[in-house]
Amino acid sequence: MILGANYALIALGITLIFAIMGVLNFAHGEMYVLGGFVTYYLYGLFGLNYFLALLASAATVAAVGLAFERLFFRRVLRITTREESTMLLAAGTALLLDSLSLVVFGEKQRGVPPVAPGVYHVFNAFVPAGRVLIFVLTLGLIGAFLLFMQYTRPGRGLRAIAQDKEAAALMGVNLDRYRALGFAIGAALAGVAGGLLVTEFAVNAGAGTPITIKAFIMIMIGGAGVVSGAMLGAVVLGFAEAVGYFFIPGSVTYLLILVGVIVFLVFRPQGIMGRPWG
Amino acid sequence: MTRKVLATAAALAAYLVAIPFLLRDSPYLLGVVTTASMLSFISLGVWLTFAIGRINIGQAAFALIGGYVTAVMTTAAGASFWLALPASGLIAALLALVIGWPILRLRGVYFAMLTLSLTEAVRLAALNLAGLTRGATGILNIPPPGPLALFGFVLVPGFSAGNEDLAFYYLAAGTLIAGLLLIYRIDRCRLGWIFRSLRQDEGLAAGIGIDVAKYRMAAFAICSGFAGIGGAFFTASQQSIYPSSFTVPDSIFFMLYCFLGGLSYVFGPVAGTFVLFLSFELLAELRQYQTLIYAMIMILAMLWLPNGLLSLRMAPAGLGRRIPTPPRRP
Numbered sequence: 001m002i003l004g005a006n007y008a009l010i011a012l013g014i015t016l017i018f019a020i021m022g023v024l025n026f027a028h029g030e031m032y033v034l035g036g037f038v039t040y041y042l043y044g045l046f047g048l049n050y051f052l053a054l055l056a057s058a059a060t061v062a063a064v065g066l067a068f069e070r071l072f073f074r075r076v077l078r079i080t081t082r083e084e085s086t087m088l089l090a091a092g093t094a095l096l097l098d099s100l101s102l103v104v105f106g107e108k109q110r111g112v113p114p115v116a117p118g119v120y121h122v123f124n125a126f127v128p129a130g131r132v133l134i135f136v137l138t139l140g141l142i143g144a145f146l147l148f149m150q151y152t153r154p155g156r157g158l159r160a161i162a163q164d165k166e167a168a169a170l171m172g173v174n175l176d177r178y179r180a181l182g183f184a185i186g187a188a189l190a191g192v193a194g195g196l197l198v199t200e201f202a203v204n205a206g207a208g209t210p211i212t213i214k215a216f217i218m219i220m221i222g223g224a225g226v227v228s229g230a231m232l233g234a235v236v237l238g239f240a241e242a243v244g245y246f247f248i249p250g251s252v253t254y255l256l257i258l259v260g261v262i263v264f265l266v267f268r269p270q271g272i273m274g275r276p277w278g
Numbered sequence: 279m280t281r282k283v284l285a286t287a288a289a290l291a292a293y294l295v296a297i298p299f300l301l302r303d304s305p306y307l308l309g310v311v312t313t314a315s316m317l318s319f320i321s322l323g324v325w326l327t328f329a330i331g332r333i334n335i336g337q338a339a340f341a342l343i344g345g346y347v348t349a350v351m352t353t354a355a356g357a358s359f360w361l362a363l364p365a366s367g368l369i370a371a372l373l374a375l376v377i378g379w380p381i382l383r384l385r386g387v388y389f390a391m392l393t394l395s396l397t398e399a400v401r402l403a404a405l406n407l408a409g410l411t412r413g414a415t416g417i418l419n420i421p422p423p424g425p426l427a428l429f430g431f432v433l434v435p436g437f438s439a440g441n442e443d444l445a446f447y448y449l450a451a452g453t454l455i456a457g458l459l460l461i462y463r464i465d466r467c468r469l470g471w472i473f474r475s476l477r478q479d480e481g482l483a484a485g486i487g488i489d490v491a492k493y494r495m496a497a498f499a500i501c502s503g504f505a506g507i508g509g510a511f512f513t514a515s516q517q518s519i520y521p522s523s524f525t526v527p528d529s530i531f532f533m534l535y536c537f538l539g540g541l542s543y544v545f546g547p548v549a550g551t552f553v554l555f556l557s558f559e560l561l562a563e564l565r566q567y568q569t570l571i572y573a574m575i576m577i578l579a580m581l582w583l584p585n586g587l588l589s590l591r592m593a594p595a596g597l598g599r600r601i602p603t604p605p606r607r608p
Contacts, residue, residue: 024387026530075581087333087390088537091530092577099569209526213398216391252406258399265392266380 004238005138006197010211011218011230012145013189018219019162019226020182023073026090029211030097031187035061035194036207037101044198054137057195058188065187068093069180098208134196141192142231145185149227158182217261290455298447305443312443314555315450316511319457321535321547323504326461328541329470330497331477332382336393337505337532338524339400340370344506345513345523346404349417352514359423363510370506371499378498382491397529404521416520423449423514446515453511454548457504462544464500473497538579 010032017025025031035057043053076089149155157178160168169175214237222233237257244253301308320337327334344366351362381392404411411417422442464470472493475483484490513519531554539550558572 018387024390072577072581087387088534089577089580091534092573092580095527095530095569096573096577099573103567103570213395213526216394220388220391220395252402255399255402255406258395258402261395262377262381262392262399265384265388 004235004242005135005142006193007214007218007238008142008231008234009138009189009193009196010215011222011234012142012227013186013193014215015186015219015227015230016158016182016189017186020158020179020186023086023090024216025186026087026212027068027094027097027208028186028190028215029208029213030094030101031061031064031190032194032197032211033101033208034064034097035191036198037194038191039195039198054192054195057191059191061191061194062184062188064097066180066184068187069183073183074176074179094208094212101208134199138193138196141189145189146227154178154181158185217257220261220265294448294451298444302444308443308447310556310559312447312450312515314552315447315454316508317532317535317555318548318551319450319454320505320508321532321539321551322454322457322461323501323508324532325536325541325544325547326464326473326497326501326504328536329465329473329477330494331480332494332498333386333390333533334393334498334501335390335526335529335533336396337501338526338529339393339397340374340502340505341509341512341528342400342404342519342521342524343373344370344509345519346411346417346509347506348510348513349420349519350410352420353417359421359514363507363514366510367503367507370509371503374499374502375495378495378502379491382494382498394526394529397524397526401521401525411521416518416523418518420513420517420519422517446511450511453507458544458548465544469493469496534576538576 010028014025014028017023017028038057038060039050039053042048042056043050072089072093073086076086149159157168157173158181160171160173161175161178161182218233218237219230220233221236222229222231240257240260241253244256248256297311298308301311320341324334324337347366347369348359348362351357351365352359357365377396381389381396384392423445464473472483472488475486475488476490476494476497480490509524512523535550535554536547537550538554539546539548543549554572554576557575561571
């Protein structure tokens with residue numbers, strides 16, 4: 001459940017970026033790792049308040065996302081003749097962040113002490129309090145994100161761009177500014193997810209690529225570019241993983257999940273919630 | 279025309295005679311050129327799937343399959359490398375037909391994501407099918423290629439410790455030239471135009487009577503066959519294979535090589551691979567900053583040359599022909 005909720009944060013971020021920019025963000029896993037490391041340093045090493053550290057994670061990764069959008073994606077979107085190029089650029093940025101975090105953070109596994117002490121006793125099961133806190137935080141963030149998209153002015157603008165960017169521009173939505181905003185929010189979601197999960201699982205510099213693949217699986221299940229699909233995909237993957245790890249060894253679980261996804265996409269190429277693409 | 283022939287001949291001579299002659303005393307550099315040649319060959323396959331408008335990030339999956347086919351055939355079955363090499367390509371291509379039939383129906387981002395997952399799936403399969411692949415320990419001590427004889431007449435002498443580097447160099451060079459000629463031929467004949475029409479609009483292509491499913495599977499199978507042969511080559515030259523020999527980053531690299539060389543040119547993947555791979559090796563001095571600077575070079579190249587290195591019009595004569603690019607869809 002907790003895993004599923006956290007995956008939902010990751011999937012939401014990647015979906016947002018995809019819907020707004022048409023860019024498949026390969027660097028999403030790396031952004032997640034970066035977020036995890038910021039929290040590790042501020043909270044784990046310097047003993048800062050956990051919530052402040054989380055906020056700092058989000059801000060840092062959002063800044064990175066913003067810089068990427070400003071410096072790289074905007075230019076390439078303008079001058080390229082083939083739509084594939086943004087994707088390749090994203091792969092390049094993923095490589096950049098991956099090697100950067102390897103140089104800066106080293107290759108050691110980093111974990112932090114639990115956020116809240118003690119355990120709760122619920123229905124014959126012991127649940128660590130820290131885990132409950134993270135679950136609640138995650139749900140709160142997802143709720144806040146959905147409310148933001150639904151009811152605020154920037155949220156409406158973002159949804160308009162996702163639907164039809166020419167029409168949105170005609171209605172007075174500043175495309176450049178909102179794209180930057182969307183990219184920053186998407187990146188920030190990855191950063192927060194990293195900061196939240198670092199308390200449960202340790203983080204290391206090489207963890208980015210598997211997370212990116214998981215994010216891809218989630219949006220393939222749910223449907224690319226659709227918010228509800230992203231969340232559904234995350235829950236499905238979280239459950240499949242939890243059940244799989246319980247019964248069979250880890251790497252077989254993923255093999256089965258991947259084969260399952262391929263078979264599933266044969267019958268429903270656009271995912272559960274997605275609209276037909278291409 | 280004469281100039282083109284002369285230029286091609288000069289390039290071939292430099293590649294086949296001058297490079298091995300100059301580098302005969304430094305196995306390391308020769309090895310780098312050998313690896314670059316073989317990576318180019320694998321990237322050529324990816325280029326073909328770009329030509330039909332699919333972004334293929336699954337090339338490493340088929341390279342891994344080809345590698346394991348060779349490893350199993352030469353160790354467990356005791357077959358000759360010269361039999362295992364084409365068999366690897368063939369099996370990879372056949373598997374591509376089986377897998378390609380369903381997944382080629384996907385387009386754009388979905389196809390890209392799925393092929394990426396495929397790379398991971400094949401790695402996990404290799405890890406878990408311990409009976410055949412020996413799991414994480416990999417298959418070691420793969421014998422070097424023996425002599426190739428036809429009707430008692432020795433065509434290629436066996437690869438032994440003394441001539442190994444040069445022998446692998448010529449094998450890689452020969453494979454690359456053959457692959458380049460094949461792809462060039464495909465690009466120039468009717469098949470090339472069919473592939474380009476698939477890239478522009480599959481619905482329209484079907485409308486004028488092209489069997490879309492057949493041709494896109496053909497392109498995917500050729501592409502994966504190239505990967506299989508490439509995987510077989512690396513298995514033999516490194517004499518070992520592990521589930522982690524070809525992984526997701528490799529798949530992404532193959533795609534990037536094509537892209538940076540220029541998607542509109544047959545010679546693009548070769549140029550891209552050589553420039554990128556050689557610069558990567560030159561950066562080896564910088565140790566841990568190697569990948570960092572490499573990634574920056576790649577991003578800068580994409581920023582300034584979004585249509586590939588060869589858009590600078592440095593293409594060798596005869597190979598640098600622009601394919602009309604489709605107008606971007608709104």
